[in-house]
Structures are given as structure tokens and as C-alpha cells.
Amino acid sequence: MADFMTNVFFVQLVNGLFIAAGIYLVASGLSLVFGVLGILNFAHGSLYMYGAFFVFTYVGFTAGDFWPALFIAPLAVVVLGIVMEIIFLRPIYKADPLYQLLLTYGLVLIFGDLVKLIWGAENQSVARPEGFEGTVTIAGSLFPSYQIFVLLPAGFLTLIGLYLFLNRTAVGRTVRAATQDREMIGALGVNVRLLYTGVFAIGAFLGGLGGAVLAPMGALYPGMDFDVIIEIFLVVVLGGLGSMAGTALGALIYGELKSFGILFVPELESVFIYVLMAVVLVARPQGLLGKKVEGGH
Amino acid sequence: MILEVNDIYTSYGLSQILFGISINVDEGECVALLGRNGVGKTTTLRSIMGLTAPRQGSVIYKGADITGKAAFRIAKLGVGFVPEERRIFPDLSVRENLEAGRKAAATPHAKEWTIDRVHEIFPVLEGLASRKGGYLSGGEQQMLTVGRTLMGNPDLLLLDEPSEGLAPLVVRDLGTQIARLKDEGMTILLCEQNAKFATGLSDRAYILEKGQVRFGGTIDELQENEEIRQQYLGL
């Protein structure tokens, strides 16, 4: 019995990691964009959705060639993101944050219906790549091999990659400086506009990558953008807006809570997690690793 | 003349701050911008730097009109801005803060600024290289801000209230260091409430009151003009 319980515990723990890796892939881009640009991008979920649908299209065209899509789909999303940044976001960087939120919200609605027009309103799916359809046994439990060999490494590599980029490169240093004082970084001779577009492109890439990696794991449908946006908002807010490490931590907590929540309150597991997060936010409004309570905004 | 500000009017949203400010700075000079709190000293610097574009008037730097250009372009032309309240990047280490300011000089410098050279001027920063900016004392932060801007090899340095909120002893140190910069040939436009500190460093001074220039002249002229000194500086 005790053995069984340990086993269940282990399985849920790993499942929690899967959820965390998936949500982190998507949320990291949102967090980065918010940290630097100060815009909470509602349409980030749309970028994620387009990443997934681009994979669907690519795999359809090439008759099952999945791996290149992992790179090509996010790149296509980057193009979309850059266009969006230049046309819609550039004029409003100095506007009220709520104005920005409303605008990106309008974009969500447009992107959402465009997906319906382009790909139809039905559910679509992407087959798992060859060799990753089955399961692997780890410590006596079965796990889907795609999650173990693709999803977890992708999440982990993104985490490491972002860390190295931000902390070990000159551009990353500038990006970090920009999260702390945007005006000052401009006065020091950095082209802030270009930096913003670049950061938004990276954020879009991460969003698209999240969609691409998650595409074979579930159905693709119009509305998946909104399902994910609330989750990643919560993860980012829980971790602390603007804190990259906080986003990773938030994703981990979210994943494990969700995974174990299914054990205890199977019917209302999603409700359970929202409520727990609300409690955390009341106890620590700035988020787990957030620096300060927001002032006037 | 390296900098020429002609009759600029600047406002923040509803409230107009500057009403026709004209000042100029010659190469190699240190010019002080004096006045009480809220008379528009900072706004003048921000207008020059392009952080708050003036609505009217022009800013000429090295013969080129830079009015309303983006701050980063002005910075690349060789204007270095040291903001008030020591706006360092708190989560970056001291070294990273300095690195963040690094950029090529607009005109070839005899000696490019390096971290070592900044350490020469501000020796105290050397021992703090890996400490986060947010954990420095006020004086150290101020030196870091100046050092960070120097890393961009500026030809003209805009210093905004460097002595604000610092202990007298630290202010004295800072004064020596700024004087040293000036001796090395740096052109400086210095905003100060602390008139004593600023006049000790400067060749000329302007006095601002309610967004207008009330006095402009050499330090000696200012010293002789009892009335102006009493009225605007309380000295």
C-alpha cells in the first residue's frame, strides 16, 4: 500500500513537471515582454495558438515531418509578432497600461476569429513524431515518451537558454537594465525602439515555441488561446510580474498544484488551483519573487 | 560653442515648466545651472537630452539641431546624462552597470573610457565590482551613475543634482572627482541646488527661477552681485 502511494506520488510529481514545462514555455515570453516593454500582452495566448496551428499546417504539407516545424512555426510567429508590435504596440508604449491591455485584448478577438476562418472551427490534431508515440518506464511507472524526451527538455533548455542569454550576454544585460529603468537605458545610447521590437520578437518566439511543442499533446482549436492566457497570466503574476525566475517558480507551483489537485478534488481541480493562487496573491501581492508592490499603476 | 539652447518651452502634459530658457556652454567649460527646487533645472537637462522634447525653441549641439531627437541618438552624438536620484540599475552588479553604459565615442578620444579608468577616478567602485547596484550607499551610487555615463565616452556631461542627499564629506569627495574630470578637459553642465558646491566647480553660472533664466554670467560676477545671490540662492 505504501508502495502504491509512493508510486502515485511519483507519477503526479512528474505529471506536474510536464504541466510546468508546458506552461513555462508559453509564460516565459509573456513575462519577458512585460518586464521590458511594460505591456501585459493579452495576445500572447494568440501567438501560442498560431505556433500550434503553424505546426499543424507544416506537418500537413510535409506529410508528417515534425521536427523542422518546431523551429519554423515559432519563426512564423515571430514575423506575426513583429508586424503586430510595429503596427499596434509602438504607438501606445506611453499610453495608460489599461489602454494597452484593452488594445491587445482587441487583437485577441481578431486573431481568434482569423484562426476560425483559416483553419476552421473544428478541433485539429498533430500526430506525435515518429518514435515518440509510445511510453517509457521510469522507476516502474509509465510515462509518455514525447513528454519525457521533448517537452521536459524543451522547457528546461528554454529556462537555461533564457538564463544564459540574460546573464551572460551584452544584449541580455541591456535587456535586464531596460526592465529596471527604460528611460535611462535610452539616455545611455541604446535604441529602445529596436530593443523593444527585438524583445517582443523573442517573446513571440517563445510563445510560438510553446504552441509548437505542445501541439502534438492535445487538440488544437479556436479558443485555446484564451484557455492558456488565464493560466499564464496567473503563473506570471504568481511568480511576480517582471521576474523571470519568478515565472519559472510560478510555473512549477502551478504544475504541481494542478497535478495533485486532480488527486484530491478531481471535479473542481481547476477551481482549486485558482483559489489557491488567489490566496497566495492576497498574502503576497507582488508575487513570490516580485520586487515591490506596484505603485501608481 | 558645444551646446546652445535657444529659447525653449517645455511642459509635462498640462503643466508648463520652462518659459524660454536660453543657455550656452563652451568646449571645456563647466557651467552651473542654479536655482531652488522645482524651477526647471532638471527639465532643462531633460529637454537637452531629448527625454522630454521642448515644444518650442531649439537645442544646438556641435552646430547640429538636436531638438526633439530620440534620447539614444543624442547620447550617441556624445551627450552624457547623469540623472538625479542616482538611477542605477539596482539588480545589475556594479560592473554590469558600468558595462551597460559602454558605447563608442562620437569623436575619437585620446583616451577611451574603460572600467579601469573609471576605477581610477572613483577608486571606491573597484572593491564593489560584483555587488548589486541596489546595495550601494548613496555616495557610491552617485559615483556609479557618473562612471556609467563616462563609459559612453561623452563629450558633454549633463550632471543633475549630484550632491543631493549626500553627506557633506561625500559631497566634498565628489567635488574633487568632478573637478578632476574637468581638468581632463570634460565639458560639464551641472545642475545644483547646492550653490556653494556648484560655484566651487564652475566657470560660469545661470540662475533659474520659475522656468526662466534670471541671471547669467561668470562666477565672479555672481559673487559680486549681492542682490541676485540673496534673492535666488539665499547666500
Place this chain on the structure above:
Amino acid sequence: MEPLSQARAAYRDPVLWCFLAVMALMFWVPELIIYMGWADFWIIFLTEVFIWSLFAVAFNLLMGYGGLISFGQAAYLGIGGYTAGLLLKYIVWMNFYVALIAAPIGGALAALVIGYFCIRRTHIYFAILTLAFGHIVYLIAFKWYDFTGGDNGLIGIPVPDWVKDPTFANYYKFVLVITMIAVYLLWRIVNSPFGKTLTAIRENEVRADFVGVDVQRFKLYAFMIAGAFSGLAGALIMINERSVYPDLAHWTQSTQVLLMSLLGGVYTFFGPVVGAFLLLTLDADITQNYPEIWQLFLGGILVLILFGLPGGIVGFIQERDETSADDQVTKMNKLIAQFSRKTWYFFIGAVVFTAFFAILQAPDSWWISEDWDFELLSLVTWGIIPRTVLQAVVGAALLWWLLRGVRSYQLLFRWLLLAFTVLSLVLQMYLETPLSGLAIVFLWNIYCFYVLFQDDIRQAFSDGVPAAAEDAAREAAD
């Protein structure tokens, strides 16, 4: 001025009485519809418009007066609907009116709990938290099969016989009266010292705090009031359909009400009513013809409004006036520059909207007709896109021409601009793209309304507000 006498003066507000008079006249509209032999659909439709007007006005208490944008207001709609629905469905002896009264109470209590978590956070955080809590409510309704029936909803909710009359006229009248009363109450609230304090908090929270207002408490009250009236609206919708589904609490409903407020004008009390009417009309039209693109349409309108209104809607709260230190010529030049930007805005809007709807109407006719490459003559049979481009060019040219007079004939210019909106409508109808024409004209009107009359609106809103608000705030603090 004494706050009280000012409040009394406000009661003589002609707009309120106009509204109430129009509503009162609408009492006999069902008779008219039946007499004229029109479809019963219009009675149901108007009933829905009333309910949504009520919902939108309640929502706007938060957005327009409190500066709090709730992205989850539909939660209270759902809670109201489910409260009344569950009571009527499961408690046999439940009285219809008691259930109806329970709905706003349920809404207010839910708002109290949720508001406790959300209200402390401002702006973006508030928006996200309301969104998340709204989603919780939706999920509960969606997943808790034993209690709410899950996605099957609650159906066959018993209602009194008089509600079930075949022409729906009784319920129409019932909703009409309730809406009148509720809107009047909301109007009283907005014009009371409480409402003024709320506005003062929106304008400057720190200052309100300084003069001793308990900011959090006031926001929470506003949140509860909005929740209560939203709950009432939810119950009315439930009774109208005699069933309730989780979709009532879905985020799309929150979007809809947000759009209504934005469309109608956030800083006018009755703006949301106008917005509700316009949006539902468009909804009825578009969902009938192109159900796939309703969200796209909403999003397009939202983006266009945000870009089309200088300074934006929210900027409107923050910045009360352009700097007036400019001389007349500079001001005019600015105006002209702004309007030439608007010409482009109009141009692009016309192209996008017309082309889009035209393509949907006739998928094959959107470019030049098929045999264009051989028959020179067939070039004349223009496709819809070339036609649209032409139309936008003509529109923009006309606009530009009209704007030349801006320097000297400002008053004339106002009227010409208004005339232009009618002109564009005629143009649209002539070109047989009525729906998109409606959309464009509609946006154009909003824009003109704001540009031409925003000074008046502003004046009406800011007249003595700072002083009065502070008085009221002090009073409330004692």
C-alpha cells in the same frame, strides 16, 4: 456650492428625464409591433436590449466612474442567473419575486468576496484578477454537474404563467419597468456624494486618500453595487430564456459589456445604453449572416476605437485637456495634422471593413471578374476590392476637402463633418454594402461625436467636480 443643492440641481438633468420618457413611451411598443404585424422577435430583442443596457450601465459604474476595468463582470451575470435559477428549480415553494430579489443579493455577496481579493490591486492587476475570478465562476458552473448541471445548464426553470404569454409582451413590460427603476437608482448613486467620491478616487487616488477617504472601502462598495445590478440583469436573462447555461458567465459576455461601454462612451451615464442598443443590433445582424466572425468584428471595433480616439478612452480619464498655452495658429495646425491622420484612418477603415464584408457576402467576386484578361469591357465590372478602394479614396478626398476650411470656419466645419457622416452612409448604400456601411458610419459617428463634442462632455463632467468631489469626500469620511 453645497453638495446637497448641487445634487438636487442634478436631479433636474434633462437627459435623465428624456431617457425615462422614452422608456415610458416604449411601454406600448409591443402593442405597436403586434398591431403592425411585425415579428415577435423584435419584442424579445428589445427585452434583451433593456437587460443589457442595465448590465452595461452597472458595469460602467466601475469603468467610467471608478476607473476600474473589470474583465470578469459576466461572473455576476452568471451568479445572478444561477442564484435565481437554482432557487426556482430546486425549492418548490420558492416565490418568483423572492428569487428575483435573491439574484442581486447573490451578485453583491459574490462581489464582496471577489472584490475583497481584487480591489486592493489596481489597474492591470485588478483586470487580471477579475478575469481569473470570472473564470473560476465559469468553471464552477461548467464543471459542477451535481449542482449547476454543468454544461447541460439548468433547463425548464418554472416561471409564473404571466411570463409565458405567447407574444412575450408581458415580460417585455416587466423588464422595461425594472430597467427604468434600476437605471434611475444607478443614476442616483452616480450623482450622490458616493458617486462624486468615486470619481474623485478615479481622478486621483492618492489625493482622495489624503483628504481622508477610505479608498478601498469605496471601491469595494462600487464593486458590490455593480455586482448587484449585474446579478439582477443575469436573473432577467435567465427568466427570459427560462434556462441558464455556463456561457452566461463566460468571458465573451464580459467583452460584450466592455465594448458596449466603450462604444457608447465611458464618461457619459447613458452612453452604455446607446452602446448596448448598437452592439446588439449589429450582433443580431452579423451573427445571422456571418456567425463565424462576431469576435473579429468586436475586436476590430475595439482596436479602431482605441486608435481612432485621440489620447484613447483611458487617456481621456487621465489627461483632462490639451495644453492650452498654444496660440491659435499652432492649435489649428495641430488640429489639421490630427485630422489628416484621421483621413488615413478613415481610408484604411473603409477598405478593411467593406472588403471584408464584401468578401464574405460574395466569396467569388472580391477581385475583378474572372474573364478580365480577354475582355477589355469586363474591366468595367469591378470587383469589390477595387470598388472599395475607390470608395475609400473618394471618402478620404471628400474629408480632406472639407477639412481645408478648418482655419476660418470652425462652426461650419462642425456641421459639415456631421453632414459627412450622412454622406458616407448614402455612398455606402449606393454601393450596396449596407452592413459594412453601417459599421463604418457608426464608427465615424462615434469619432465625430467625441471630436466635436468632447469639450462639452468634458465640461459637463469636470464642472466643479474637483471641489464638489472633495467636499463630498470629506463629508463621506466623517
